[in-house]
Amino acid sequence: MNEAIAEIPARTGNIVVAPSPAEAERKGLTRKEIVADHPTWCPGCGDFSVLALYFKLIEKRKLWHEKITTIAGIGCSSRFPYFVQAHGAHYIHGRALPFASGVSLSRPDLHVFVFGGDGDAFSIGGNHFNHTARKNIKLTYVVMDNWVYGLTKKQTSPTSPLGFKSKTDQWGAVDYPINPMKQAISAGATFVARTTHTNPNHVLQMMEAAMDHDGFSFVECLSECVEFYEGAFDASNPRKGGAFNLVPPTHDVTDELAAYKLAGEPFPGSFGVFYKVNKPTKNTKEAEINRGMMEKVKGLKDWQILQKSFDRMK
């Protein structure tokens, strides 16, 4: 965590972090302690593996219940927070990112994880995706992309490929799909990675790397909808005769154009970190502004700062 951010609460007494009861002595959480409601997903849904790997991440990284916040919008995958035993919020359709930004910017002591689907991220919430990325707000966003609207039972999604037959495109999808990776790179996301639910180790790797990134970290995770788009991702699954290709080791993750090129590969494309650069986050920048402004009113209580403003209005 950025030290500069942690200073703010102390200044205003805004956040009173209780002295951690021998933080080091606390054992990591067990899977049993992290599991909440049984998922409502259909048997065989790809989202199960993303959830299982989130649990694994919490276990492995010794994250405490109270230190993480799991946030989602609306959609099958967005049911996620109910299944995790931790503070969480199930917000409205498409707006999980601005909600999570409110948490991230006001609570530097928390790890903020956002889970959602392709409709949430690229259709109704498309603009929020762009702006959260360009503001580089510190949070991790995992989009479980299934190329279809599942919760509402098979309508075309913004990532459905051309020709996909759905209840709203009986003759096959006619609108060109959004490429999540291109979208993320061009919006200014500072961490952009791609994975698939059929490769658990890789999912965990990407989630860990995303969590450790200081900034807006985006992971597209292919997650098959066995009910409404069965076999969508077979070409990326070696067990189904497909190919799981890692991002070539020669790829420079700080090269935006190279990343964009990778994103343009035909399906199944590559998996791994496409793009990663270190840029100051909005969290850090705001903290810097605050530090500068607070320096000018050093030693004053809040009411005295306000008094100074009022004295100029007499």
Add this chain to the structure above:
Amino acid sequence: MSDATLAVSSSGGAPKVSKISEAIIRIAGNSQDGIQAIGGFLARLAGRSEQEVMTFMTIPSTISGGPSIFQVRIGSGEVLSSGDDADVLLAFYQHSYEEHISSLKKGGIALYDSDHVEPKEEWKKDYYHVGIPISSLTVEAIGGTAKDKGKNIYSLGLIAKMFDLNVPKLEKLVTERFTGKDPSIAKNALAAFHAGYSRSVGNLIETFHFVESQKREGQQIVMNGNEALGFGLIAAGVRFGAGYPITPWSDIMELLRRELPKYGGTFVQTEDEIAAISMAIGAGYAGRVAVTGSSGPGISLKTEALGWAVMAEIPLIIVDVQRGGPSTGMPTNIEQSDLNIACFGGHGDSPRVVLAPSTVEDCFYTAIEAVNIARSFNVPVFILSDQAIATRIEAFPEPNLEKVCQDISPDLTTVADHKPYDLSAPNSVTKRVVPGTRIASGKYPIATGLEHDELGHPTGSPKLHMAMSAKRRKKLQALANTLPVPKVYGPPEGNVLLVSWGSTQGPIREAVDRARAAGDSISGLDLRHINPLPNGLENIFSGFHHVLVVETNDEGLYGYGQLAGVLRARFADPKIRGINKTDGLTWKVKEILERVTAKLASNGK
């Protein structure tokens, strides 16, 4: 109006000094002339001189330029409204002169820039005309490349002379205003001021002197309603906000963006209105009481998210600086037509709190009250301000900041167990436990927009939906029980009760004063708590034959406005009727009285 108000003798004899108790000065020009600055100086001076002051301004919605006015009413006694007819009109252009001469009272002074205004002969008999080449005299005073920039300050000098205003105090104000910039700017401003002041208006007309006002305890501060609301939120302990620019809400957002960092807080300009409310709700969920706000169409965009905050029981402040609607409507005009959306806007049953400040001072305290209601009842609270309060400047007694400022930081102390939607909680209000708090039982809450059980997990149970709907409603009913019964202005019984909300309070009180002085049986009642309404209003209404709700909105399909509709639904009393208008301007006192007379006549009584 009192006898001691300004009246000009047209005898044309030796200049004399008259004592006056109040004056209304209307300054008309274009928006880039800095006429707001003259008004601001006069208002601030009045505040420093323990006088009452109220201003009224209109600004064009065009990007640059366009006609603009600023009206300032200064009084040694209580000033409740921005006044009906002006005593002095200062007109910079022909259009200012022609459009605003009708706002001048008969016998009033039309002071005009003779470089730009050609006075009309037919008006000279009704108004006392004084022409001064303001533009060229300003250029002469400042010289150089300033052109006529500074003519506002030159005019301030003229007015100062005319009303025998306190010159050292004004000089100090002018200096303060221009300090920090290029020192020659302050110097030029003072040069312009002195040139105006020494221009011998006194030879042309008499000058005036305000009678001493009553000594007040403590100091007065001078600000507009948007500033009072913004600073009120800061005093209340709000440290996070998010918004999207829209007139006239933007001023508050700019103020919070500028000021909050001093307190370790943050205000975020978001990509849209929905992101703004969502970010504020996110911060609210995370333990803050956060603010978002908007005007006009922006409020409509926020209503889906508002429903979530109601459902998830998250505290939130939504400032609605109302303007003329619907749609883009009349962005810089006054209207009170968002009461319905504030009280009822959204899908489903979504009880929320709505407060309406009635003065600039009240904006400051309402902000604090709103924050405390939001955090005590875990509910979104609307603050319904309007263009009239937002932009008018008033002087009011300085708040005791040490006393009113509060720290509302979240408490993250570990709890044994927690049910975010505990149905057995007293008054249906659950204590909030926010992220970062350890819960010893290991059962963590989910904040959700789905109907839920006591832990926040989804449910389709009709029984729980009924219980939770009741829980969300009961909180507001509990709040209503704590609200004070509003005080009737004037006798508690009589013929007519004029009901107001928001910015109409002032003109209504003045109308009541004037009508009572003329022997009519009229009282006033101002409602600050719109949703829920305070208990006991029926007892007040029963003391009157007519309950007339004066609102700046349309009379609707059935002949009464938005608050009147709420009151009719609540009390099913046909004597509640509406007096409405949608001309985008503040209510004049005489306008209210004329409309009351007409309304009573229409009833055949």
